[in-house]
Amino acid sequence: MAQIGKAPCDDTLILHGTNPPTEEGACPEASKPWVLAAAIVGSSMAFIDGTVVNVALPAIQADLNATAFQAQWVVESYALLLAALLLVGGALGDHYGRRRIFAIGVVVFAVSSVGCALAADVQQLIAARAVQGIGGALLVPGSLALISASFPEKERGKAIGTWSGFSGITAAVGPVLGGFLVDHFSWIWAFLINVPMALLVLWIVRRHVPESKGAAARGGLDLWGALLATAGLGGIVYAFIEAPTQSWRSPAVLAALAIGVVGSIGFVIAERRARTPMLPLSLLRIGNFSGANLLTLLLYAALGGGLYFFPLNLIQVQGYSATVAGAALLPFIFLMFALSGWAGQLVDRFGPRLPLVIGPAIAAVGFALFALPGVGASYWSGFLPAVVVLGFGMTVTVAPLTTTVMNAVGPDLAGVASGVNNAVSRAAAVLAIAVFGAVMAWAFDAALAERLQAMGASDEVRAFLTAERDRLAAAGAPPGADAATAAVVKRAVAESFVAGFRWVMLLSAGLAVLSAVSAWLMIRRAPTEESNNKP
Structure with a gap:
């Protein structure tokens, strides 16, 4: 999700x-x-x-x-x-x-x-x-x-x-x-x-x-900033989503990527000149604020990109109902809200740096656990441990992250800073779903080709699945295939999706580790008088 x-x-x-x-x-x-x-x-x-x-x-x-x-x-x-x-x-x-x-x-x-x-x-x-x-x-x-x-x-x-x-x-x-x-x-x-x-x-x-x-x-509205942000995000997202089907050399993909890069550069220029910018660039000179937003970008890319594929795995590969798949992350949500009060006190007790290193590190373990279950895995032994560990890691992170953003700039700029950080978390998920989709497509295609070769699939089956591969786990067997062939093809498709899902989750774990490293390097050990550096 x-x-x-x-x-x-x-x-x-x-x-x-x-x-x-x-x-x-x-x-x-x-x-x-x-x-x-x-x-x-x-x-x-x-x-x-x-x-x-x-x-x-x-x-x-x-x-x-x-x-x-x-x-x-x-x-x-x-x-x-x-x-x-x-x-x-x-x-x-x-x-x-x-x-x-x-x-x-x-x-x-x-x-x-x-x-x-x-x-x-x-x-x-x-x-x-x-x-x-x-x-x-x-x-x-x-x-x-x-x-x-x-x-x-x-x-x-x-x-x-x-x-x-x-x-x-x-x-x-x-x-x-x-x-x-x-x-x-x-x-x-x-x-x-x-x-x-x-x-x-x-x-x-x-x-x-x-x-x-x-x-x-x-003041004035930052309409140029909004348009350029949309163009920058949209161009990059289009390129990564469409590249697996159109190829990276496609004129449409290359044009979209160029629009994304130019739009992103233009956004930075526009924010430097705007009277009331969406993103006041002077805020990025504040160490804890820039560190908190880099952490947000990396960790919420992992969360948004990784969990996008989780319900697809549960429904299309594991065979769960949509209701069960919808309930699969309830322990995650329960932990975040049940322990939010406790997590909110962590910065007061330990300063911002320690929870912002430990929380993403725990989340990285949770993402790695998602990579373990195969086809036919039980939710209770296969996925629940990953959900719980990831939920606890995010619980340790979110409240201290919010507090760090607010404390970094002081009350006068707290609203602007919180808005920027919230938007960064959403933009991170948007970008990650597109990039992780390209990774999933690459891993799925490679795994499916390997399995088709191992099962000695006929030319007819290979041609059909080549045409169906852009459906990923929803790909089916050729019409008229006998029950045995259909079962083998279904298993090959499911195992190929799981192979891609593992790549996605390990990539998410890597991003979570990087977010912990960014906190270690950029977040100060204890609250400091950063107000002296505020714009």
């Missing part, structure tokens, strides 16, 4: 670009519970959608006759635009009204969800998911900004805690609910479930949520 559990700085993203109310509060007392309800239900739409789609992908791939790389685009088109436009979405709320932009985001998200459900082919679904990502970029920061705008500082901690608690419930229930809908109804209900939630949110917003704007409304 591309976005499992909580991203770093999710809670503190509430501070981004806000203009906190006075103690009396601009929001009427009677409206505050309604504001919190709208924020919870609204953000839950995006959280659920970010997890259930992975569980639904095998059914989507089968129903729409999609390749594995088209299935990647179903996830990536949404995640790409959400990551690239997240900070701009928050700034739009500050400029034009948080209530207004939040409501627009809910409408766009709901309408595009209906578009996803009505998609007649995978291309239409990908397009609808892209629009859904735009809606999410307005909806997610808008839901958080409503809390900041409506609750004075002395009440905000309780409101954030309530929002965070419900986010934990959503993270746990979402994949299981999505799996149940896929197993008992259809994958389209994984999208249609957003419609009644959106109607409820819009009713609350219309009746009970006051309008507010932020201090940032006096």
Whole structure:
């Protein structure tokens, strides 16, 4: 699952670009519970959608006759635009009204969800998911900004805690609910479930949520930064997803890669010149901030890229139902939320460096454990130990990572810093899914060729599987093949996918180790007066 559990700085993203109310509060007392309800239900739409789609992908791939790389685009088109436009979405709320932009985001998200459900082919679904990502970029920061705008500082901690608690419930229930809908109804209900939630949110917003704007409304919007970030991310993602089928020498792939590189360079230049940049480059001169973001990039690339393939393994290779696959990461989520209070105290006791070295190192062990099970593995003995170890490693990491980001810059820049770090975690997952998809394709093709040669497959079987290889684990036996041949081919395909899955998980483990090394080298041993270095 591309976005499992909580991203770093999710809670503190509430501070981004806000203009906190006075103690009396601009929001009427009677409206505050309604504001919190709208924020919870609204953000839950995006959280659920970010997890259930992975569980639904095998059914989507089968129903729409999609390749594995088209299935990647179903996830990536949404995640790409959400990551690239997240900070701009928050700034739009500050400029034009948080209530207004939040409501627009809910409408766009709901309408595009209906578009996803009505998609007649995978291309239409990908397009609808892209629009859904735009809606999410307005909806997610808008839901958080409503809390900041409506609750004075002395009440905000309780409101954030309530929002965070419900986010934990959503993270746990979402994949299981999505799996149940896929197993008992259809994958389209994984999208249609957003419609009644959106109607409820819009009713609350219309009746009970006051309008507010932020201090940032006096600044400018970093539209060039948003466009260049989208071009940079999109070009690189397109190149890595399409290269396995079009080849790296394809003009389209080379052009996309060039756009990605030029867009990324242009983004850096634009941020140097923008009045209100999405990414204030001066923040990167702060040691703990740059170290924390490098760690975030590496570790969340491992998490997003590795866990994207986990439900596909469980459903398409191990034969689990979508409901069971959706429940497979519940221990991970339970650990993160049950131990979040304990993990939040680690920086106070040990400083930021030690937990940010130990946590990713434990996570690396968890990723490595995912590489052990083969075809037909038991969840309890094969996958559960990996889920638990990885969950504990991320638990040790996330709260100290958020604290380190916040402490590195001080209260005045805490909102900007948390927004940047949150966006980095999402962009890391987007890039990793694309890159890991190319690694999976290479390993799968090599393993399948080896197994076909070992089984003495006929030319007909080889030709059929060559045409089917872009479906990865969904590839089947040639029509009319006898039962014995079909069983051997199915086993070869499953073992080839597991071979690729092992490469992906070992690569994830390597990235987690690198993130621990980056913390060791760049994060100071104890909180220091970095405020002297703040821009």
